[in-house]
Amino acid sequence: MIGRDQPAHTLWITDRETPMKRRFSRALQANLLPALLAAFSLSATASDALKDGSTVYREVCASCHGPGPVEAPKYGDRTAWQPLIAEGQHVITAHGWVGVREMPPRGGDPELELEEFGRAVVHMARAAGADWPDPAAQPALLADIRHEVSARVASLRSKSVEPADRGMTGAAVYKEICSHCHETGVAGAPRRGNADDWKELIAEGQHIVTAHGWVGVRAMPPRGGHAELALEEFARAVAHMANASGASWKDPTGDAMLLGRIRSEEADRRRKLALD
Template identity: 35%
Template sequence: MKFKLIMGCLATLSLAVAGTAHAQEDAEREAIAERLKPVGELCLEGEDCGTAAAPASASADSGGAVDGAGIYNNVCMACHESGAAGAPVRGQADAWASRLDKGIETLYDHAINGFQAMPAKGGNPNLSDDEVKAAVNHLVEPVYDGELPQVGGGGASEQAAASGGEGEGGEGEAAAASDIDGEAVYGRVCMACHDTGAAGAPMLGDAEAWAPRLEKGTETLYDHAINGVGAMPPKGGNPNLSDAETKAAVDHMIEAAE
């Protein structure tokens, strides 16, 4: 009788442990899915940017400070909200402690010139140094002890190019993929992951990594790029891209791999 009672208790305990393990696995999967949700928006040349370009930076003529939050949202948040490629997440004090110990000027230098998996200027070479510094200020502000250096106005012309401020509404949507500079789209949106291999992205020009993907056919690659697959969010996390622009960027990557 005692033996049966003991065995019953052990069975109940095993079920409870298994249930807890499954619950933890579900929670982890949900957390990963949340981190991989598409984040950030870029406004590219040729698009009707509307309000997307507004937060980029203040006008140099007005003498206003650069809007670091706007630049962060447009360029940096795709990695620094998800932790892609080991990027420290905004607001996580533990992740930033050792980096902040190096000083804000070192962080500026790393952001401007690139550091390890992070490309220079977050993969957007059109940003001015001041714009990058303003984005860094916004990035570290929640965990920074003290007053951050003030970043003055300027770099508005560079940011206009980065945000597509020169575009006349909606041209990208109407253009065929063959008429779009896929290399330029890649340089503004895709290179942050495909130049570094972040989150398992096949690197530009790595024929071996691309071989099994190319076997699936161009249309499948287009579909994956437009709608997302695995860790890659739809349109590289930039919902403002047209399908044609996304396909042009894919064509550029395919050409480099063949």
């Protein structure tokens, strides 16, 4: 078990198709460009262009905070939310935004504004009895949240360490951690043993896909949300999933060439995301 503030660091990747890009190209196909442009100029000025908390909850958070296999504080579960509510609105909003263990940064949606994310937190906290205000209408509260975000990011950076390989097998890591999402495809996770889900990833190559999962991508939390994992253990779990889905990837332990390629891709990715 890991401590409460051993986290999943910051960011994700946005260069594959995002829901926003999909909405955008669909709208273009429907010749909605003028309406879109109007919507964009509105969103730059009017705060009511922001989504409300129940919409964000439904679209982004419910896949983990609703019924299902992920061990998140569930919607309406007062027992689970009580200690979070006691921590305070600015604290848990900031921590969720940055990401904590299997909670991916921003809930895995890089398009969300802080106000929208904060509203979804309020939506869940109210369902568990809290009386929290809309942060979009509270400049002082928003400033407290941003301050806590910076403090959190700084604290996570200073604690970021890499544990040694304890020799966990890919199957064991999968069963204990990755299966929470990769068994049923929570939030779009590629399912173990599903050749369609893995086809593109397998074509990208073992070192790339391993590095990207390790750094984190959208709703994939960095290191699967478990800071106690070694890169080798994480990589074995990736190979375990890919090999059940048509690949023949190797255990990188002792393969200095493969490990070096994963490390170099990781470094590129982190630079690109300005994580270092």
